[in-house]
Amino acid sequence: MECKVAKTAGFCGGVKKAFLMVQEEFKTKPENGRILIFGSLVHNENVMKIINGMGIVKIDSLNEVGSGDIVIITAHGAGRKVFEEIERRGATSFNATCPKVSMVQDCAKKYYEKGFEIIIFGNREHKEVRGINGWCENKARIIPDFKEVAALINEIRAKKIKKPILLISQTTQNIEKFERIKKMIHAAIKEAGGKIEIIDTICRATFVRQKEAFVIAKEMDAVIVIGGRSSSNTKQLWKIAKDQNPNTIWIEDPSEVKSDENKEFLRRAKSIGIISGASTSPDDINMVRKMIESSD
Ligand code: SF4
Known part of the structure; x- marks a missing residue:
């Protein structure tokens, strides 16, 4: 295999x-x-x-x-x-x-002190987002999805937001979604005659990882995503891979490869791609690779 x-x-x-x-x-x-x-x-x-x-x-x-x-x-x-x-x-x-997260915190602090409304594209409950928000007195507006983007745009059009806006993102968010959100908010601000600064704070490592997940999911028969259930970046990778290849599973621990359901999944595939979240140890990845190779 x-x-x-x-x-x-x-x-x-x-x-x-x-x-x-x-x-x-x-x-x-x-x-x-x-x-x-x-x-x-x-x-x-x-x-x-x-x-x-x-x-x-x-x-x-x-x-x-x-x-x-x-x-x-x-x-x-x-x-x-x-x-x-x-x-x-x-x-x-x-x-x-992480120094990149510190950089995002610094941006939030600096622009907040300059009188900007801080908008963060991210998960409200995520630790990184709560931390960033903590550098602008927890006054940032957090937009986790397109529903809240639409609500924000309505307020911009109604000129309810008086301050200039800084738009940033959680470092591990989906890059394509952020691109769409940037365009939508930028267009609304332009229309309303407001001011916006956009700083692309999605981590380069996240971007490269997401691109590779996309390619591997297209190439291989099946995909195993390894990463913690509460890991935001693993969830993004899993969604990207699953969209391209329905034969995608998400495991947290190498031992899950041996479950009856997963053994059957492995038996059917001729080629398997392994991708992982940013906090998965190399030992876990090697273990999964060895288990797959020895299941030939
Ligand atoms: S993905 Fe890693 S390198 Fe990128 S911001 Fe998060 S912790 Fe830092």
Whole structure:
């Protein structure tokens, strides 16, 4: 059976950097205080098992932070108040935010301070989006879908939005959708005589990964997408691949390849493509590849 692993599969630069930073910094435990991580370093359970194995404790609320603790801020970043609250509690933050996400936070902050209305194309509940919003006093307007884009356009046409607009995107959003949204909002602003700045903040790594998913899904008989169920970028890849090739499955853990349903799926395919989200470890990808090759 032909098996092709996407060149882009595995950690993206930002996740790799965060993972290495944490592994390097916390090889040995500090004498006082605990090492905490605010949420998951990445949306991948297997990676989090490695982190937990290092004695790092995941917390979901800053109420759990005490004096002397070190709190790791994950690759998705966090709002300004999170850093302030950690300091107020006598703890120290260790910032593992991806530099590209930091750049988007800086844009939101800078334009907000200049009096712009900040519009973010993204998922309201996503940690990265909440973090970006936290740098503009949580005043950004978040548009997750075309329904909300339409509502925004109606307001622009009715001249209800007085401020100039900054339009940015969550770094892992679908590039084609953002292109359409950019055009729609830009046209409405032009018509209404308003001002808009658009900064394309979709990560290049996301863009390349999505393009490769599209090509592989077209080429191969079947596709396996590996990535966490709560990973936004994995979901985007899965949708792109599934649209091109209905024989696409999404697994979170390599062991899922062995399920009865998936074994049958593998048996029918003559060629299989493997793609992965940005927070899937190379070990998981290799394991899936080996399982497929040995199922010949
Ligand atoms: S996908 Fe891009 S922006 Fe997101 S963590 Fe990776 S490198 Fe950073």
